[in-house]
Amino acid sequence: MRGRCVAWSVAAVLSAKASVALAADDPLKVCLDEDRPPLSVHHRGKPDAGFDVLLARAIAERLGRPLKIQWFESRLDEDSSPQLEANALLSDGRCSLVGSYALTQDSLVAPGMKTARLPDFAGATRDDRRRRVPLGVLAPSQPYIYSPMTVVLGPKARGRKVGDIGDLAGLRLAIESGSLGDAILMSFDRGRLIDNITHLVPRRDDLLGALERGDHDATLIDLARFDAYRAAHPDTAITASGYYYPIGANRGYVGLASDGALIEAVNKALAELTTSGKIAEFGKQADLTYLPPREPAILGDVWTKIIQR
Structure with a gap:
């Protein structure tokens, strides 16, 4: 009987060691948006690039696991949202983590629907594009970057000092309809800027291109989006104002x-990378204006805060 117990103990130890070895060989699968410079970029025939690519590699290295990036493309229909896309990818086992996820209370609540469709992803089949995935419950890591809105100035407004949204009074403003920037500008000081705002159609009108041509004087956009434009147009005449809208989200x-x-x-790996300064260094390598996370770690009701300002 004793010999049998010893044999079972040895078998259990060997099984545990085998499980650990298997886990070490199991790739860390991270889902990243394929066209979101300077955070993540995946173009056929070119090396993968971006801040999140560098960070994912460093995380995988600290976990002692090979990295596998599952590239996906956000869908542009009313039945989709970043929250549902991330949940579907995770719940379907396409990845274990989704990078650069906006950490807001709304984005982390239990989904209101039981299933959702997958966004288009590398390797997707026709059936993948049709089926719906049962959704799970999302859980965030600690934040690793702060993502604010910033005022960008056109050539005619170059040098304009902006310390608050009110300093945009008198400028010709352009904004994409239905965007967060739209809500901020339209609701500011009970609509004081409305008469100077021109609405553009997202994905049809070229917001920053129109600013470049001098058609408008200023806009309010995500900082990373301006970084991407500046990297693609090194001789651009549009400039950063240096002003960040005070309500922003960590990612x-x-x-x-x-x-x-x-x-x-x-979280442990992120803490180590933050302390060593590596995350900020990845931002520089990716031509990203890196801002460290801010409190609160998870942003509350954004719309109420905007309306109350």
């Missing part, structure tokens, strides 16, 4: 709540 990883051990390990 981090999001996984499934059922995978708490992975989130904990990722």
Whole structure:
């Protein structure tokens, strides 16, 4: 009987070691948007690039696992949202983490629907594009970057000092309809700027191109989007005002709540990378204006805060 117990103990130890070895060989699968410079870029025939690519590699290295990036493309229909896309990718096992996820209370609540369609992703089949995936519950990592809105100035407004949205009075403003920037500008000081705002259609009108041509004087956009434009147009005449709208969101990883051990390990790796200055260094390498996370880690009701300002 004793010999049998010893044999079972040895078998259990060997099984545990085998499981650890298998986990070490198991790739860390991270989902990244394929066309979101300077955060993440995947173009056929060119090396993968971007801040999130560098960070994912560093995380995988600290976890002792090979990295596998699952590239996806956000859908542009009313049935989709970043929250549902991330949840569907995670719940379908396409990845264990989704990078650069906006950490807001709204984006982390349990989904209002039980299933969602997958966004288009590298390797997707016709059936993948049709089926719906049962959704899980999302859980965030600690944040690793702060993502604010910034005022960008056209050539005719170059040098304009902007310390508040009110300093845009008298300028010809352009904004994309339905965007967060639209809500901010339209609701400021009970609509004081409305008469100077021109609305453009997202993905049809070229907002920053119109600013470049001098058609408008200023806009309010995500800082990373301006970084991407500046990198693609090094001789651009549009400039950063240096002003950041005070309500912004941190970004981090999001996984499934059922995978708490992975989130904990990722948080440890992020803390080490932050302390060593590596995350800020990745920002410089990717031509990204890196701003460290700010409190609160998870942003509350954005729309109420904007309306109340």
